Amino acid sequence: MRMMRVGERGRERPVVEVDGQHYDASGAVADYGLDFWADGPARLAEAARAGTLPATSVEGERVGAALPRGGALICIGMNYAAHAAESGSAPPERPIIFLKSPATLAGPDDEVTIPRGSTKTDWEVELGVVIGREATNLGPQDDALAHVAGYVLANDLSERTFQIEESGGQWSKGKCCRGFLPLGPWVATADEVDPTGLRLRSWVNGEPRQDSSTADMVFSVADLVRDLSRYMTLEPGDLILTGTPEGVALSGRFPYLAPGDVVELEIDGLGRQRQSYRSGE
Structure with missing residues (x-):
């Protein structure tokens, strides 16, 4: 569903x-x-x-963020070895955690405003995990995936100057601009998704950027749920963004986003996004 x-x-x-x-x-x-x-x-x-729900059509309607505001937005950094390498880092020994703010949530096809003065706005296709059952201090014997309600496509947009040069040591400064989390178009229930081998892709202005698989994650979805539950209580409705594969502008291989650019993203079984970008000046 x-x-x-x-x-x-x-x-x-x-x-x-x-x-x-x-x-x-x-x-x-x-x-x-x-x-x-x-x-x-x-x-x-x-x-x-x-048969108690009335049939409807969504043709021509705006698709909103797949989740409303409310739950925690927990993000994982450097969770694909090749992305860590293109960023100049070794794969982490433990999951790297940062947070996004509620104002980042946006529809999958909503126009995105590049922050005022930004020259390093970057795209990141990611698998999002929606928690369905409270998870606290899970152990090796616990079924971590039993705490997952569903999966969703996300674009974890980043402003790299804010994230790295002006961070003060914490990445969230570069992750929390308004509209920096296009989410959706839908959440697929966990019974319909195998998170271990999903293909993730992104394009900018029709040119391929990222093309990878969740099989390349350093830490699997189960690993992340189990690890996070040691440090915080994961509650129903919380969202975990599981990291992005190689192929972002931070690599130096591609230009950062500019007004007029169009970003498209896709994950197997989780749909497709398309955002146009405008200046924040």
Whole structure:
């Protein structure tokens, strides 16, 4: 099952897709907020099978961020060995963690504003993991993936001057500009996705940039859920961004984004995004 939010910004309605048909879920749930993820996907799937959700169309509608504001936005850095190498670093021995702010959430096809004065805005295609069951201090014997409700396509946009040169030692400065997390178009439930071998790709102005697989992750989704749970309580509705593969502008092989550029991103089974970029001046 796929869950998406469509409509004007701030007025999105929940929609589910089952076997290619879209259903209006607004009569069953208010939104895909924090109180939804523990048992909401199962309830919606049952309602769709029972025929109690009205069929709808999303043709021509804006697709909003796949998640509303509310949960933690937890990000992992340098989680693909080749990306670490192109950034001039060795693969980390432990997961690197930073955070994004709620204002970064945006629809997958929303226009992105390059921050004022920025010359190093960068793209990052990533697999997002939505937590469905609380996870605290998981051990090796615990099934970490049992705490995952679904998966989603994300663009973890970065401003590299803010992130590296002006960071003060913490990456979040370069990750938290408004609209710097296009998310969606949908969350696919965990039973429909094998996170161990998904192909991730990105393009800028139609030219290939990233083309890799989650099989190249340094730390798997299960590793990340287990590790993070040692340092924080992961709650239903939290989002983990699992890192990006090689092929970003930080590598020095490609120019950074400029006004008028178009970025497209795709992950197997999780849909496609397309953003145009404008100046923040």
